[in-house]
Amino acid sequence: MIEFRDVTKRFDDGTVAVDGLELVVEAGTITVFVGPSGCGKTTSLRMVNRMIDPTSGTVLVDGADVMGVDPPKLRRGIGYVIQQAGLFPHRTVLDNVATVPLLTGWTRRAARTRAAELLELVGLPAELGRRYPAQLSGGQQQRVGVARALAADPPVLLMDEPFSAVDPVVREGLQDELLRLQAELAKTIVFVTHDIDEAVRIGEKVAVMRVGGRLAQYAPPAELLAHPADDFVAGFVGRDRGYRSLSFVDSSGVEVGEAPTDGDGWRLVLDDDRRPRSWVAPDGAVVPGGSLYEVGAPVRGALDAALSSPSGLGVAVDGDGRLAGVVTARQVLDVIERRRG
Numbered sequence: 001m002i003e004f005r006d007v008t009k010r011f012d013d014g015t016v017a018v019d020g021l022e023l024v025v026e027a028g029t030i031t032v033f034v035g036p037s038g039c040g041k042t043t044s045l046r047m048v049n050r051m052i053d054p055t056s057g058t059v060l061v062d063g064a065d066v067m068g069v070d071p072p073k074l075r076r077g078i079g080y081v082i083q084q085a086g087l088f089p090h091r092t093v094l095d096n097v098a099t100v101p102l103l104t105g106w107t108r109r110a111a112r113t114r115a116a117e118l119l120e121l122v123g124l125p126a127e128l129g130r131r132y133p134a135q136l137s138g139g140q141q142q143r144v145g146v147a148r149a150l151a152a153d154p155p156v157l158l159m160d161e162p163f164s165a166v167d168p169v170v171r172e173g174l175q176d177e178l179l180r181l182q183a184e185l186a187k188t189i190v191f192v193t194h195d196i197d198e199a200v201r202i203g204e205k206v207a208v209m210r211v212g213g214r215l216a217q218y219a220p221p222a223e224l225l226a227h228p229a230d231d232f233v234a235g236f237v238g239r240d241r242g243y244r245s246l247s248f249v250d251s252s253g254v255e256v257g258e259a260p261t262d263g264d265g266w267r268l269v270l271d272d273d274r275r276p277r278s279w280v281a282p283d284g285a286v287v288p289g290g291s292l293y294e295v296g297a298p299v300r301g302a303l304d305a306a307l308s309s310p311s312g313l314g315v316a317v318d319g320d321g322r323l324a325g326v327v328t329a330r331q332v333l334d335v336i337e338r339r340r341g
């Protein structure tokens, strides 16, 4: 667990970067710090591993005041991932990941074995270990950065805009990967971003900060979207927050109907494994399908499936991608309305 108790940071030139921060990051959860540029996210993060020391107040990691712990010792228990990975350019990928185990006294052989395991854990093929960082894509470099931070198996992970240098598609993949890893490893993670979409996607709790280093709201994403504390938070979470909040409503109440697979109207074409392939229009034209959603997934996906389907029927699949049925946007909206009560 990480605690900020009335923490303030005033730099020598008088800038107050963080002002009276009170916040608890529960063990084994992902907390995201989000807010506009200059609001004190990075400063707050760096006070956890003592790259910056607070002017007043206390930061505790697992109950111990960080000011009472020697910085090198403190940092051994705290992984740190930054934008563009910060890899050593003249070391191979494998040696980059093996750096920390080597520093903590592992033999070269044991450190390399551990590094190879970690590359696999973050989804990188073993042969990339022999390359140099510049020979990897941006997304691959970020994965190496995560693997390196995990090398000493620290209970705490600090991530400062780790995925902001990659394009949106790669970024979503990295976010998914982080969530998968977290389900397995249950680290205490503080993640800084200025992207509210990223924050609500990966945060179990999200701290919205405003310039001047003040905490505007600290809440789970669904609550942040449904009940922003004030106009600043409402503005920051964005105009389509109502639509985005559908990511937190499960679609189990949406009953799927039978898909039309023959007849004169719109027809859904399936492959031999009953996986949806395309639609056939009443005039016989073959039309690519819309998005698919998995039964029970958030209603946002169900609504999108219906809205993006050429026939107006959203296609639901099971966990193996096989046809489960179809829904209309109206059905999905009815379920949302009923939930509202």
Ligand SMILES: Nc1ncnc2c1ncn2[C@@H]1O[C@H](COP(=O)(O)OP(=O)(O)OP(=O)(O)O)[C@@H](O)[C@H]1O
Residues within 6 Å of the ligand: 011, 012, 013, 015, 016, 017, 035, 036, 037, 038, 039, 040, 041, 042, 043, 044, 194
């Ligand atoms: N060493 C420093 N000396 C003086 N002011 C600083 C120093 N480091 C940061 N600041 C100021 O403190 C404020 C908070 O900076 P910080 O880097 O924590 O913001 P941030 O929310 O992470 O911003 P960004 O999203 O742009 O990275 C800013 O006004 C910044 O200019």
